Amino acid sequence: MPVGCAVVDRDLRLTRTNAALAALTGRSSWELLGAQVTEVFAGLAPDTPSLCHRVMETRTAIVGMFAAVGGRALRIDYHPLPATNGTPSDGLWIVVSDATVHHALTASEARYQSVVSAMAEGVILVDAEARITACNASAERILGLDQDEIVGRLLADSLSAAVRADGTPAPPDELPAVDTLRTGRAHNDVVRGVRGRDGRMVWLSLNSQPLLAAGESRPHGVALSFTDVTERRTAERLASSEMRLLEMVATETPLPAILRRLALLVEDHCQGAVCAVMRVSEDGAHLHPLAAPSLPVGYLAAIDGVAVGAREGSCGTAVHRREPVYVVDIATDPLWAGFAELAREHGFAACWSAPVVAADGSVPATIALYFSEPRAPADADIRVTELAVSIARLAIERERAREALRESERKRVDVLARMLRAEDEERARIAADLHDDTIQVLAGSLLSIDRVLRAARTNGTGVPTALTDARMLLSSTLDRTRRLMFEIRPPLLESHGLGHAVGELLDQTRRDMGIQVAVTIDLARLSPSIESLVYRTVQELVANARKHAHATRLEVSLTAANGRLQGLVGDDGSGFDTTRARDRSLMRLHLGLQAVAERLRLAGGDFSIESRPGLGTTARFGLPLD
Numbered sequence: 001m002p003v004g005c006a007v008v009d010r011d012l013r014l015t016r017t018n019a020a021l022a023a024l025t026g027r028s029s030w031e032l033l034g035a036q037v038t039e040v041f042a043g044l045a046p047d048t049p050s051l052c053h054r055v056m057e058t059r060t061a062i063v064g065m066f067a068a069v070g071g072r073a074l075r076i077d078y079h080p081l082p083a084t085n086g087t088p089s090d091g092l093w094i095v096v097s098d099a100t101v102h103h104a105l106t107a108s109e110a111r112y113q114s115v116v117s118a119m120a121e122g123v124i125l126v127d128a129e130a131r132i133t134a135c136n137a138s139a140e141r142i143l144g145l146d147q148d149e150i151v152g153r154l155l156a157d158s159l160s161a162a163v164r165a166d167g168t169p170a171p172p173d174e175l176p177a178v179d180t181l182r183t184g185r186a187h188n189d190v191v192r193g194v195r196g197r198d199g200r201m202v203w204l205s206l207n208s209q210p211l212l213a214a215g216e217s218r219p220h221g222v223a224l225s226f227t228d229v230t231e232r233r234t235a236e237r238l239a240s241s242e243m244r245l246l247e248m249v250a251t252e253t254p255l256p257a258i259l260r261r262l263a264l265l266v267e268d269h270c271q272g273a274v275c276a277v278m279r280v281s282e283d284g285a286h287l288h289p290l291a292a293p294s295l296p297v298g299y300l301a302a303i304d305g306v307a308v309g310a311r312e313g314s315c316g317t318a319v320h321r322r323e324p325v326y327v328v329d330i331a332t333d334p335l336w337a338g339f340a341e342l343a344r345e346h347g348f349a350a351c352w353s354a355p356v357v358a359a360d361g362s363v364p365a366t367i368a369l370y371f372s373e374p375r376a377p378a379d380a381d382i383r384v385t386e387l388a389v390s391i392a393r394l395a396i397e398r399e400r401a402r403e404a405l406r407e408s409e410r411k412r413v414d415v416l417a418r419m420l421r422a423e424d425e426e427r428a429r430i431a432a433d434l435h436d437d438t439i440q441v442l443a444g445s446l447l448s449i450d451r452v453l454r455a456a457r458t459n460g461t462g463v464p465t466a467l468t469d470a471r472m473l474l475s476s477t478l479d480r481t482r483r484l485m486f487e488i489r490p491p492l493l494e495s496h497g498l499g500h501a502v503g504e505l506l507d508q509t510r511r512d513m514g515i516q517v518a519v520t521i522d523l524a525r526l527s528p529s530i531e532s533l534v535y536r537t538v539q540e541l542v543a544n545a546r547k548h549a550h551a552t553r554l555e556v557s558l559t560a561a562n563g564r565l566q567g568l569v570g571d572d573g574s575g576f577d578t579t580r581a582r583d584r585s586l587m588r589l590h591l592g593l594q595a596v597a598e599r600l601r602l603a604g605g606d607f608s609i610e611s612r613p614g615l616g617t618t619a620r621f622g623l624p625l626d
């Protein structure tokens, strides 16, 4: 690049020039000679004359001043003239160079600088050796480092502990800026985690852009810009952990497994925390560990059974107050006076505890977070703790509801068993009464009548027709009463079991009705209450077929599979409208089917009936056998 030179005298006139200066200023040498510096260069600072005199007097150079000539920016450096023969020369010399390009660059750079420094995005510039040459204020803020700690270092050193989005270590070669430098390829939205100065993970979304001058094929640097996505990422991860836990609650995973996962979630989202879920005893007076996957066994044993109270560490106090307690420094907090030594032995310096308050106002548990350094909760920590408490509340309440259900199921089965037993006892009593009382009386009356009839025949007094009629009536009543006695308490059921009793019932039906009966019975002996229930069910369904269906065929099947008894009673008779039959107002005096269905349901079974007028009826039922 041509450099113009000129010697300037005390009056600031040019006394000697070179050709380059003529070319730079666009004037001929003779035009320049004798002209004043201030005439030759426009736009000089107004204090240029005094500046020149200062150079002459102090004999020190002033460089980097600017002027304009014909639309060009010229840089002018003022130098004192070298001394001749020991005497300082009177005057100075100027060195002039074309600064148009440089000047334009500087101006755009200034504009660029102001934009970059105002940006919320962090920006880092690296040179061809991947050394950081500049960064903006946002980069300092996001990385939690000062400019001096960033600029001048190798990018790979600064981000050496980077991890990928899935948490695995990302080798420096894989950094987008390093790759861009090597290949010239730009990268967008690459997520990397780096550790900030306070040890917290900062998640960055990185973009890298090659810096290429015109004609260059390899980048001479890279502009790396990034935004802090820590909060967004944390919220997303927390939401997906929450989802997984809620799924566990919904699929009725056992409570200890849910709470264990919950403790791990808290540890994952609150840096440095060790989490314990503590159960409050039934009487509300003590605490016991429920899930604490990372707490030392010795410490767990020591805190098992600690009391609930106004000054009982973080957990005991939190349950007592029914609100979270944040002990920032165990060593100095009066709430920990009784346990500080124990905590110190296990390296715990801070402990927060958030109680789980259930919908009914009880406090079934509390969630504790231990730290090895004194620590006050940040907003993010409180968010995680609150989430953990709400999930624990949900899981515990579901578990309580399930337990209540199990309890009521136990009661229901118990009530049913007692009811069936009472019913059987009552039947036995009625059957015995019928046998010992009614049947004896009827039989006795029949004997008396027979005696009267015999005497009348012997005496030849003649027998009144009314007496013969009465005898017939009495005899058939005796038969029916005997049958009733057996129906009420079939003797075969107790002695030979369900299969025989049902077989006998169906034989009787076949004999009485003269219809075809197909029977399949494949059952071992069952508990007396179940056998009785099944017998009564078949009895009612067969009675209905006899009474209402006018069937020609009857099918009965009783089988067991997979711990369940399956029963079927079908006929090819008249059928009926099941919707009408279910109407209680119409069926007030017909309770057979309803009673059957209700008893089966009470025993944990099911009952269904299929029927259409003219198309026969099929009833099905099932019963658990355990």
Ligand SMILES: Nc1ncnc2c1ncn2[C@@H]1O[C@H](COP(=O)(O)OP(=O)(O)OP(=O)(O)O)[C@@H](O)[C@H]1O
Binding pocket: 544, 545, 547, 548, 549, 571, 573, 574, 575, 576, 581, 587, 589, 590, 591, 592, 593, 594, 617
């Ligand atoms: N197998 C069947 N074929 C035709 N109709 C039937 C059959 N089973 C039931 N029904 C009809 O359904 C009605 C209700 O039956 P349900 O057993 O409840 O009462 P019921 O037999 O009339 O009286 P109860 O059983 O109380 O002595 C019967 O009145 C009858 O009209």
Ligand SMILES: [Mg+2]
Binding pocket: 540, 543, 544, 591, 592, 593
């Ligand atoms: Mg009936």
